[in-house]
Amino acid sequence: MIEVVPSSWDGHGAQLRLRPPRALTRRQFVMLFVALSGAMWIVAMLGWWGGNAFAPAFALLHSAIVATALRVLWRSGERGEEIRIGPDAVEVITSGAGMVFRAHPYWVRLGIERGSERISLASSGRQVRVGDFLGPAERRALADTLQDLLAAASGRNR
Structure with missing residues (x-):
């Protein structure tokens, strides 16, 4: 711009x-994180219900990685x-x-x-x-x- x-x-x-x-506003970035993490947690809970005891741990790790990646992306737009x-x-x-x-x-x-x-x-x-x-x-x-x-x-x- x-x-x-x-x-x-x-x-x-x-x-x-x-x-x-920037393609997204701050609120849209938060909503993107919620959607991606929410989908991962739904799949993790289905996996846990099906017998995979490690699925919630991987969902937590996945959520942290997505949050970090989106934060870095947002910060790069501030330059x-x-x-x-x-x-x-x-x-x-x-x-x-x-x-x-x-x-x-x-x-x-x-x-x-x-x-x-x-x-x-x-x-x-x-x-x-x-x-x-x-x-x-x-x-x-x-x-x-x-x-x-x-x-x-x-x-x-x-």
């Missing part, structure tokens, strides 16, 4: 907030990137590492590799990839948006 917002009150520059797309483009600087800030890139917009090169599969910003020998968690269509839109914003910030669009 790409969100474009003006970065300052005077209208110079822009800020892009990138977040991975994000923020790209600030202004007349004085281009900054890339990630949710985990903080500011990872800063350069003057005139010297920043936009790299688009293999049909918008990889997008990078480079300056003075430093390079940072952006939008890796976005889908192909969103990466193409990001590349177009970055190209326009960098041209406007560096004065190359005149």
Whole structure:
């Protein structure tokens, strides 16, 4: 998901907030866990009733593994990137590492590799990839948006 917002009150520059797309809300994730664990517990109880004494233990283990997997999946959706483009600087800030890139917009090169599969910003020998968690269509839109914003910030669009 790409969100474009003006970065300052005077209208110079822009800020892009990138977040991975989520298919489910938090409530839907909980309901998915309940459905998967509930089905497993029904099968485990039928197995226990049929004579398998270890079925409830395996159901408990299965529930813990599903809960852990869904938690990790949910946490991976919380990452994000923020790209600030202004007349004085281009900054890339990630949710985990903080500011990872800063350069003057005139010297920043936009790299688009293999049909918008990889997008990078480079300056003075430093390079940072952006939008890796976005889908192909969103990466193409990001590349177009970055190209326009960098041209406007560096004065190359005149």
